[in-house]
Amino acid sequence: MSLLVQKYGGTSVGTVERIGAVADKVAGFREQGHDMVVVVSAMSGETNRLIALANDIQERPDPREMDVLVSTGEQVTIALLCMALKKRGWDARSYTGGQVRILTDDSHTKARIQEIDEANMRADLDAGRVVVVAGFQGVDAKGNITTLGRGGSDTTGVALAAALKADECQIYTDVDGVYTTDPRVVDRARRLEKITFEEMLEMASLGSKVLQIRAVEFAGKYNVPLRVLSSFKEGPGTLITLDEEENTMEQPVVSGIAFNRDEAKITLAGIPDTPGIASKILAPVGEANVEVDVIVQNVGADNTTDLTFTVNRGDMNKTVELLSAVAKEIGAREVSGDDAIAKVSIVGVGMRSHAGVASTMFKALAEEGINIQMITTSEIKISVIISEKYLELAVRTLHSAFGLDAEVTA
Amino acid sequence: MSLLVQKYGGTSVGTVERIGAVADKVAGFREQGHDMVVVVSAMSGETNRLIALANDIQERPDPREMDVLVSTGEQVTIALLCMALKKRGWDARSYTGGQVRILTDDSHTKARIQEIDEANMRADLDAGRVVVVAGFQGVDAKGNITTLGRGGSDTTGVALAAALKADECQIYTDVDGVYTTDPRVVDRARRLEKITFEEMLEMASLGSKVLQIRAVEFAGKYNVPLRVLSSFKEGPGTLITLDEEENTMEQPVVSGIAFNRDEAKITLAGIPDTPGIASKILAPVGEANVEVDVIVQNVGADNTTDLTFTVNRGDMNKTVELLSAVAKEIGAREVSGDDAIAKVSIVGVGMRSHAGVASTMFKALAEEGINIQMITTSEIKISVIISEKYLELAVRTLHSAFGLDAEVTA
Known part of the structure; x- marks a missing residue:
């Protein structure tokens, strides 16, 4: 009862x-x-x-x-x-x-x-x-x-x-x-x-x-x-x-593989590398009610930097347009969008206490020839942005690599 | 305002x-x-x-x-x-x-x-x-x-x-x-x-x-x-x-002619004429949730009486059936139903202060050869039960007789 x-x-x-x-x-x-x-x-x-x-x-x-x-x-x-x-x-x-x-x-x-x-x-x-x-x-x-x-x-x-x-x-x-x-x-x-x-x-x-x-x-x-x-x-x-402590030992490292096709990647290349530049770029995006997901910034050798981030696919054109004006203003070389991408993530509270999860993930993808464009991590999740055409292959590969496949019942 | x-x-x-x-x-x-x-x-x-x-x-x-x-x-x-x-x-x-x-x-x-x-x-x-x-x-x-x-x-x-x-x-x-x-x-x-x-x-x-x-x-x-x-x-x-007093003088005697086709007439004939006989008949009808409208009772010469009343047309068969048992019990001669009737009423607060309204009504109907089967009256209404086939004729006749017809605009 x-x-x-x-x-x-x-x-x-x-x-x-x-x-x-x-x-x-x-x-x-x-x-x-x-x-x-x-x-x-x-x-x-x-x-x-x-x-x-x-x-x-x-x-x-x-x-x-x-x-x-x-x-x-x-x-x-x-x-x-x-x-x-x-x-x-x-x-x-x-x-x-x-x-x-x-x-x-x-x-x-x-x-x-x-x-x-x-x-x-x-x-x-x-x-x-x-x-x-x-x-x-x-x-x-x-x-x-x-x-x-x-x-x-x-x-x-x-x-x-x-x-x-x-x-x-x-x-x-x-x-x-x-x-x-x-x-x-x-x-x-x-x-x-x-x-x-x-x-x-x-x-x-x-x-x-x-x-x-x-x-x-x-x-x-x-x-x-x-x-x-x-x-x-x-x-x-x-x-x-x-997440009860006593269960952690038995818990698999990774519980599931999630993915999302509904993202697009925006890249601003050749940005003068000055402090506060990222916020100058992302503030107007936020003001336009565009949600930003993964953000990656690389500092280059020639005193310029590249900033890449993802948005909902439907917001891509609007965002590229919006940033074309911003790019001119701050002296960036170019703005480009790519909507043929997908995000694949492994999720699991078990990874907190296990080293090497990321390298297992990256190695499995590399063995299938899948190039990783962006990486972002949290305590219980690692996400990668890849070319959309590899999505199914990546998900199946990771599902096997982390031992999630159901046993085949004949 | x-x-x-x-x-x-x-x-x-x-x-x-x-x-x-x-x-x-x-x-x-x-x-x-x-x-x-x-x-x-x-x-x-x-x-x-x-x-x-x-x-x-x-x-x-x-x-x-x-x-x-x-x-x-x-x-x-x-x-x-x-x-x-x-x-x-x-x-x-x-x-x-x-x-x-x-x-x-x-x-x-x-x-x-x-x-x-x-x-x-x-x-x-x-x-x-x-x-x-x-x-x-x-x-x-x-x-x-x-x-x-x-x-x-x-x-x-x-x-x-x-x-x-x-x-x-x-x-x-x-x-x-x-x-x-x-x-x-x-x-x-x-x-x-x-x-x-x-x-x-x-x-x-x-x-x-x-x-x-x-x-x-x-x-x-x-x-x-x-x-x-x-x-x-x-x-x-x-x-x-x-009904404001000052308007009464100008008010027409009859304001409108109403009618209802949805009634049927039930007659119990040859009932021993003893006190309380009407309630003996109508009590079970009420208990069966049948609404009774017009009721008329005639005392005959041979120490028997006839009781006639109207109900919703949809309740007629049920009521006749119900009263067949009652009729036996009280020694009535027969129970019959007639659903080819209609009720026509003249309505008007003006009739309160005018005598002769009823006779105008009955005379108008008689002139058209319409037989009145039952009559019931209230302060501002007189209703008659007639054969349904005369309904339209009766309504038109009374509408004219009480001066309600619109002027013909050519």
């Missing part, structure tokens, strides 16, 4: 039949004696339908009214799921964000949770009811409806689990867990039984879109055991937890 | 374009300096879509969750209308029933308004904002979402007008006012400039479905001037007000 918070995404509740399947699942857990809090998203397609209505009316829809509008999506789902549970003989009660109440700041369309009142939910749980909560939404101190931004339902789930001190927060999605890398690229990719919050954050920020980054951060901060599972396939999924 | 509460129904806000047209209309009133509170229904079709989802899940959907579900329909409209107003440069703020707050009892799907907090709306009006309120919904004392039942948006409009002491409550619909009778039956039917609450109640309960009966009752109780207008056609509509 434990308290579980489960979150079901839009695909899992996309039709009346699927809502019924979720009710069956939840009923199964109740039958085993668990106390259940269920967070749901809008039925798939619904949020987009509502946003399209808004866009038909106002080019940049008013944020407060946008929240009033899109929050109806989850409100529909909570009502339908409660009906499905009642039909199956289980008492249930639905809550909008405001009814819980999930207090947020007043940043409409991207609000942050400040406080959760658990009294109402607790009373229902004590009365044996399933508590069904609308994900993605809250209210500000004045009672205005707010939303947490796309994917915010994961965050709602984790925040409720933290507030209720739930035994586990289970995120049901359309994948059956977190993999060592993308199975579409490496067919021997394995589902991980366990991964740490830190590793998950690195994996997520590199494009493994299983979970909202904010939800993982939140879970880490409040130490909420988080599990990713499939709505459609039985299985234990992947548990995301704190 | 006055305070207007306007209500727009589902057809008036049925598309993004129509919501834009409503915003234009409201903006026009703001431009003239009026303070505006706008109540809207769900976009046409939306409520039915939501109910269908619920019915797909649960045969008799849970009432609490039904309210959570269907209340999203109006919530979508308030957000879209505010966006449309902002796009046109007018500040606006949306309110759900709970945000106003419109406090109701806890009778889900048919809640009654108990109290309206006007503080938030008043502050917005003072700040020059248009206040846009979701019709049809409220919250109970515990914060559960409630709805007022179908057509409840009219009631919301009137209740807000009463709470805010608005100068007028204007109900925009797809007809341009209240008519002397149905223009589809009598092509010389006229739009009434004015009608009293009492008359409107009689007209509404007889099938002129321009306004919700509850809304008219509410308006009468709190003396809120109520106006019915068309969303699609310019014009003054029909004003519904108190």
Whole structure:
């Protein structure tokens, strides 16, 4: 008997039949004696339908009214799921964000949770009811409806689990867990039984879109055991937890290989090597709301330097244009962009205590003739920028080199 | 400069374009300096879509969750209308029933308004904002979402007008006012400039479905001037007000001719004429939730009596069946049903002070060879049950007899 918070995404509740399947699942857990809090998203397609209505009316829809509008999506789902549970003989009660109440700041369309009142939910749980909560939404101190931004339902789930001190927060999605890398690229990719919050954050920020980054951060901060599972396939999924010391010995050095194709490289060559030059270049880029990822600067022999950095691929042209003026101003020789690149990263808390991880990585890539254009490292991650054409080869090579390949079952 | 509460129904806000047209209309009133509170229904079709989802899940959907579900329909409209107003440069703020707050009892799907907090709306009006309120919904004392039942948006409009002491409550619909009778039956039917609450109640309960009966009752109780207008056609509509003494002299004797095809007649013949026999017959009918309208009892010479009454047409077979057992028990000769009947009524506060109205009515019908099967009267109404085939003829005849025909404009 434990308290579980489960979150079901839009695909899992996309039709009346699927809502019924979720009710069956939840009923199964109740039958085993668990106390259940269920967070749901809008039925798939619904949020987009509502946003399209808004866009038909106002080019940049008013944020407060946008929240009033899109929050109806989850409100529909909570009502339908409660009906499905009642039909199956289980008492249930639905809550909008405001009814819980999930207090947020007043940043409409991207609000942050400040406080959760658990009294109402607790009373229902004590009365044996399933508590069904609308994900993605809250209210500000004045009672205005707010939303947490796309994917915010994961965050709602984790925040409720933290507030209720739930035994586990289970995120049901359309994948059956977190993999060592993308199975579409490496067919021997394995589902991980366990991964740490830190590793998950690195994996997520590199494009493994299983979970909202904010939800993982939140879970880490409040130490909420988080599990990713499939709505459609039985299985234990992947548990995301704190890096507990005792496990470190058994932990593999590298837990996963992440990659990202959506970057482009900008190079300013022949820059006069004077102090503060990097900020002169990067400040206007930041002001233009372009996010910069990897940055590398090399000092040359002729008193000039080269600065290279990566941006989202869609921002490349804009950034090159912007920097052409800057280059003239500071006397740089040229600005160039290259969007045929990709980033590949190895992630693992194990590498903290293991030397030689980087050299293993570089050697494996070199043996395949893959040239490394840029390198950046953190405590639990090493990323390299390579030519995009080598991406799949690099990921497969590293997956094998770090012993992640699943055993072949004949 | 006055305070207007306007209500727009589902057809008036049925598309993004129509919501834009409503915003234009409201903006026009703001431009003239009026303070505006706008109540809207769900976009046409939306409520039915939501109910269908619920019915797909649960045969008799849970009432609490039904309210959570269907209340999203109006919530979508308030957000879209505010966006449309902002796009046109007018500040606006949306309110759900709970945000106003419109406090109701806890009778889900048919809640009654108990109290309206006007503080938030008043502050917005003072700040020059248009206040846009979701019709049809409220919250109970515990914060559960409630709805007022179908057509409840009219009631919301009137209740807000009463709470805010608005100068007028204007109900925009797809007809341009209240008519002397149905223009589809009598092509010389006229739009009434004015009608009293009492008359409107009689007209509404007889099938002129321009306004919700509850809304008219509410308006009468709190003396809120109520106006019915068309969303699609310019014009003054029909004003519904108190019957002011000074106007009585000028008032026509009869204001309108109402009719209802949806009734059937049940007759129990040859009942032993003992005290309390009518209640013995009608009690089980009431218990079966069958509404009884006109009742007539004739005492015969042979110590038996006939009892005739009308019910909704859909309830006829059920009622005949039910009474067959009762008839045996009390020794009545036979039970029969007739669904080829119709009710025609003349309505007017003027008939209070005029004798001879009934005889004018009966004579006009007799001259056309229309047999009257039953008669029932109230202070401001006389209804007759006739054979359905004479319905149109009867309505046209009475419309002329009481001087209601529009002048023919060549």
